[in-house]
Amino acid sequence: MELGVFSLSDIYPDSPDTAASRIDDIISYGVLAERHGLDVYGVGEHHTRAFAVSSPAVIHAAIARATSRITLTTTSTILTVLDPVRLYQDFATLDLISHGRAEIGAGRSAFTEPFALFGENMAEYDELFAEKLDLLLRLRDEDTVTWNGTYRPALDSAEVNPRHTGDLPIWVAVGGTPASAARAGRLGLPMVLGLIGGTIDHAKRLIDLYRSAGRDVGHPDEKLKVGITSHFYIGETQDQALEDFYPYYHRYLSPETNGGRGFYVDRAQMEQLAARRGALMVGGPRxxxxxxxxxxxxxxxxxxxxxxxxxxMPPQMVRDSIQRFGDTVAPAIHHVTSRSPEGHPSA
Structure with a gap:
């Protein structure tokens, strides 16, 4: 089982952070994650000033030159508003810089702002995603591409440069839409599911749908990989983790810091989400x-x-959490999973 951390690069006007300081910290967290033995580091993509990173490939290129092993992924790339040719070139270049460690997590975007910025129609965001994902896969899998679609000019025997090494994995990022999970399964692509509320039972329904859709068209189980993302903090103890994390969690979700989106969460609600089967990954190492x-x-x-x-969250709090994850939690998990069968539950 692969374990890792990621940043969406949120930034607050009432904090001492700047885009420059946040980017410095985010790069340092990727280096630290590798140093403490984690497998994957992710960086998100946003296009407003409430976030520091609009180009994960650039950030990961900096991390790649300071690391040698950790996988560099996106959480997620907003494929709906990007040109798949340019996107492929950026990540093929990152793949060469990192010697085969680049990945793309392709998503549709939960925010409206990128559509206006890049001149795309949000009412067609599912059609945009489906067409652009098709082209991105063709660019990855074929040396020359002849392609015709609705939302960008056609390609005629195009040779896109540079070519990646290895596989250049493309994951489909799913926020909770059944149709998105089923599409990922039919395509035989790995799915990463954002689990930010409810319990793991909510995730199970989508994962079962994903695997069922993949099996129905003949994809083997080993091809139907699933990743889970969640809000996260590891403290010294459960009580200390909940106490320290709550102010930052409350602010992160609050409509006051999300342009009217989001919701208010009180301490009791947070503790319920952090319970054994809840979505929130906050607690002590055990x-x-x-x-x-x-x-x-x-x-x-x-x-x-x-x-x-x-x-x-203060950088030292983040660094302590990464260190506990890599030094204490990850070895305990790997000890158990190394003794367990690798098969997936039946859908």
Whole structure:
């Protein structure tokens, strides 16, 4: 089971952070994640000034030159508003810089702003995503591409440069839409599911749908990989983790800091979400290890990534959480999973 962390690069006007300081920290967290033995580091993409990173490939290129092993993924790339040719070139270049460690997590976007910025029609965002994903896969899998679609000019025997090394994995990022999960399954692409509310039972329904759709068209189980992402913090103890994390979690979700989106969460609601089967991965090392192992045993999850620095958390708090994850929690999880069958639960 792969374990890692990620940043969506949120930034707050009432904090001492700037885009420059946040980018410095985000690069340092990727280096630290590798140093403490984690497998994957993710960076999100946003296009407003409430976030520091609009180009994950550029950030990952900096991390790639300071690391040698960790997988560099996106959480997620907003494929609906981007040109697949330019996107492929950026990540093929990153793949060469990192010697085969680049990945793309392709998503549709939960925000409206990128559509206006890039001149795309949000009312067609599912059609945009489907067509652009088709082209991105063709660019990855074929040396020359002849292609025709609705939303960009056609390609005629196009040779896109540079070519990636290895596989250049493309995951489909799913926020909770059944049709998106089924599409990922039919395509035989790995799916990463954002689990930000409810319990793991909510995730199971989508994962079962994903695997069922993949099996129906003949994809083998080993091809139908699943990742889970969640809000995340590991403290010294469960009580200390909840106490320290709550102010940042409350601010991160609050409509006041999300342009009217979001919701208010009180301490009791947070604690309920952080309970054994809840979506929120906040607690001491033992509690987090148990919850991640639940994802593996009950859902057959292949990868877990925790959002490690949300709500303006101080950098030292983030670094301590990464260190506990890599030094204490990850070895405990790997010890258990190394003795367990690797098969997935039946849908």
């Amino acid at each position: 509690e987090i290890a148990e919850k991640i192992l639940d994802l593996r045993s009950e859902l057959g999850v292949d990868r877990f990534l925790g959002q490690v620095d949300l709500g303006g």
